[in-house]
Amino acid sequence: MFIEKLISKINEKKNPTVMGLDPKLEYIPLSIRRKNLELFGNTFKAASESIFEFNSKLMDAVIDVIPVIKPQLAYYEMYGIEGLIAFCRTVEYGKKKGFIIIGDGKRNDIGSTSQAYSSAFLGRTVLEDGGKAAAFDVDALTVNAYLGIDGIKPMLEDCASYNKGIFALVKTSNPSSSQLQDMVLEDGRKVYELMADLVTEWGNELIGEHGYSSVGAVVGATWPEQLKTLRSRMKSVYFLVPGYGAQGGGAADVSAAFDNKGLGAVINASRSLMCAYKLDRWKKDFTIEEFDLACREEALRMRDEITNEIN
Amino acid sequence: MFIEKLISKINEKKNPTVMGLDPKLEYIPLSIRRKNLELFGNTFKAASESIFEFNSKLMDAVIDVIPVIKPQLAYYEMYGIEGLIAFCRTVEYGKKKGFIIIGDGKRNDIGSTSQAYSSAFLGRTVLEDGGKAAAFDVDALTVNAYLGIDGIKPMLEDCASYNKGIFALVKTSNPSSSQLQDMVLEDGRKVYELMADLVTEWGNELIGEHGYSSVGAVVGATWPEQLKTLRSRMKSVYFLVPGYGAQGGGAADVSAAFDNKGLGAVINASRSLMCAYKLDRWKKDFTIEEFDLACREEALRMRDEITNEIN
Numbered sequence: 203m204f205i206e207k208l209i210s211k212i213n214e215k216k217n218p219t220v221m222g223l224d225p226k227l228e229y230i231p232l233s234i235r236r237k238n239l240e241l242f243g244n245t246f247k248a249a250s251e252s253i254f255e256f257n258s259k260l261m262d263a264v265i266d267v268i269p270v271i272k273p274q275l276a277y278y279e280m281y282g283i284e285g286l287i288a289f290c291r292t293v294e295y296g297k298k299k300g301f302i303i304i305g306d307g308k309r310n311d312i313g314s315t316s317q318a319y320s321s322a323f324l325g326r327t328v329l330e331d332g333g334k335a336a337a338f339d340v341d342a343l344t345v346n347a348y349l350g351i352d353g354i355k356p357m358l359e360d361c362a363s364y365n366k367g368i369f370a371l372v373k374t375s376n377p378s379s380s381q382l383q384d385m386v387l388e389d390g391r392k393v394y395e396l397m398a399d400l401v402t403e404w405g406n407e408l409i410g411e412h413g414y415s416s417v418g419a420v421v422g423a424t425w426p427e428q429l430k431t432l433r434s435r436m437k438s439v440y441f442l443v444p445g446y447g448a449q450g451g452g453a454a455d456v457s458a459a460f461d462n463k464g465l466g467a468v469i470n471a472s473r474s475l476m477c478a479y480k481l482d483r484w485k486k487d488f489t490i491e492e493f494d495l496a497c498r499e500e501a502l503r504m505r506d507e508i509t510n511e512i513n
Numbered sequence: 514m515f516i517e518k519l520i521s522k523i524n525e526k527k528n529p530t531v532m533g534l535d536p537k538l539e540y541i542p543l544s545i546r547r548k549n550l551e552l553f554g555n556t557f558k559a560a561s562e563s564i565f566e567f568n569s570k571l572m573d574a575v576i577d578v579i580p581v582i583k584p585q586l587a588y589y590e591m592y593g594i595e596g597l598i599a600f601c602r603t604v605e606y607g608k609k610k611g612f613i614i615i616g617d618g619k620r621n622d623i624g625s626t627s628q629a630y631s632s633a634f635l636g637r638t639v640l641e642d643g644g645k646a647a648a649f650d651v652d653a654l655t656v657n658a659y660l661g662i663d664g665i666k667p668m669l670e671d672c673a674s675y676n677k678g679i680f681a682l683v684k685t686s687n688p689s690s691s692q693l694q695d696m697v698l699e700d701g702r703k704v705y706e707l708m709a710d711l712v713t714e715w716g717n718e719l720i721g722e723h724g725y726s727s728v729g730a731v732v733g734a735t736w737p738e739q740l741k742t743l744r745s746r747m748k749s750v751y752f753l754v755p756g757y758g759a760q761g762g763g764a765a766d767v768s769a770a771f772d773n774k775g776l777g778a779v780i781n782a783s784r785s786l787m788c789a790y791k792l793d794r795w796k797k798d799f800t801i802e803e804f805d806l807a808c809r810e811e812a813l814r815m816r817d818e819i820t821n822e823i824n
Binding site for chain 1: 535537550555557559587592596620621623625632638640641642644646649657659660661663664682685689691692694697698699704711
């Protein structure tokens with residue numbers, strides 16, 4: 203199952219962190235960008251080549267440190283078809299190198315459309331004469347469950363058939379998550395607590411031997427109090443925690459996401475790893491051309507900071 | 514502005530309907546599929562060619578009848594990169610033929626990621642040396658606002674700059690939309706009513722001369738009572754109404770979505786148009802090979818049924 207594969211990879215690297223790959227051209231050294239500009243002109247193709255080169259060097263740099271990568275689809279879709287080719291190459295390269303891949307797409311729809319998203323990212327697409335093929339084929343996909351179980355059920359079936367997982371948005375890291383998610387229902391629960399209860403229930407058939415389900419939840423690092431109460435409310439649900447680093451969440455904030463065995467969560471950092479060379483703590487040691495070396499140092503630091511906090 | 518362009522196109526065709534293009538291989542005549550199977554093998558490329566041919570014939574068939582098409586991204590993503598090439602070709606063909614294009618992707622995220630989705634579908638992506646290019650470039654995009662205004666704001670800016678629109682999920686057509694959307698808050702509003710109020714507010718800066726905003730809402734045809742109360746609650750918000758036809762909503766159900774001038778909503782049908790040849794009312798007259806002729810008859814019938822109901 204996905205959840206057991208995830209836990210096993212976390213244990214192997216002794217590190218519950220995720221590298222978010224949300225690349226923008228401006229993060230990438232000019233040496234790479236100028237080369238592709240000369241080869242392909244000022245096009246999406248040039249951007250796509252630069253992004254893949256950037257991503258692959260980042261993955262190489264942390265291969266023995268970080269167990270999971272999370273490319274965010276928006277940053278690839280913005281470069282059109284060529285951008286999605288960079289997404290596919292990133293996923294393929296990441297798999298070959300042994301990373302677990304979470305596709306961050308926050309997909310959502312109902313019935314047969316949800317099934318189509320599930321086929322695109324988790325399952326298989328039916329071709330002619332009963333043939334089937336995988337399209338984007340990540341290990342897990344982030345989803346938005348505003349539409350209820352109708353949008354989730356087809357994905358649960360593919361999770362079971364193909365050892366895949368989903369992470370549903372529960373309480374997001376941004377300030378305005380309060381506009382809807384924090385509103386109080388007449389039964390006393392907040393909207394995100396209702397969502398937490400639904401997500402927990404939906405995952406009940408996909409619980410592995412460590413007591414966690416392949417149906418996880420996204421809970422932001424910027425809300426440490428809520429992380430703590432959700433950890434005890436959603437005992438069988440693994441958390442994907444964004445908002446560490448650039449968004450302001452620290453190791454003490456995210457420690458509440460873990461159980462007393464040090465399991466229960468993966469902590470994502472995107473900008474603080476991709477652009478570690480810009481951080482105050484590294485900018486004297488590394489240039490932008492050494493983005494990969496800086497990323498490795500920051501990945502090691504982040505690992506140590508988080509594992510010290512939870513042990 | 515998007516909303517004025519939409520209303521003008523609806524008035525031109527005297528028809529407030531949308532053709533959803535959610536293609537599956539099984540909907541497409543064997544003559545088309547076998548040809549592409551021979552040319553390209555049992556591949557996503559063959560599927561992509563068949564889908565584009567199917568879509569373009571459907572568009573040709575209703576060109577003087579229907580003002581808006583709505584390709585649903587999931588059905589293209591399931592065929593991988595090749596599927597997205599069919600999406601792009603469909604959008605390009607639709608634009609050339611004068612349709613308004615709503616990209617149905619229900620995208621959602623926060624801050625710079627929301628900006629990336631907005632660049633991908635509504636605005637422009639920054640390349641080297643200040644160059645900009647459009648990636649998928651539809652007229653409007655469906656979005657999911659569970660994350661609050663942080664996920665919507667970057668899109669509002671692109672809507673203003675590039676004359677684009679968004680439609681945010683408010684009350685969806687599926688049975689389990691009640692699990693979250695119908696829950697009652699302590700202030701007496703249901704969750705979808707809170708969402709309705711937020712969406713209305715977010716659109717206040719983008720209201721055109723007809724009193725409607727370029728920030729619209731998705732409200733399902735399967736909930737006629739809610740359509741009626743939302744129509745009076747969201748006076749400046751145009752509705753995109755799915756669920757007519759195959760999902761069970763009828764003309765009487767959707768009439769509540771319109772104001773007393775016959776404006777205020779576009780009604781989407783997908784399967785009942787794409788697969789009109791399967792409907793009881795047409796299957797004696799048309800074979801699957803005549804899917805385009807059947808689609809045209811159903812489009813005319815749907816137009817007359819809805820316009821009779823609202824006039």
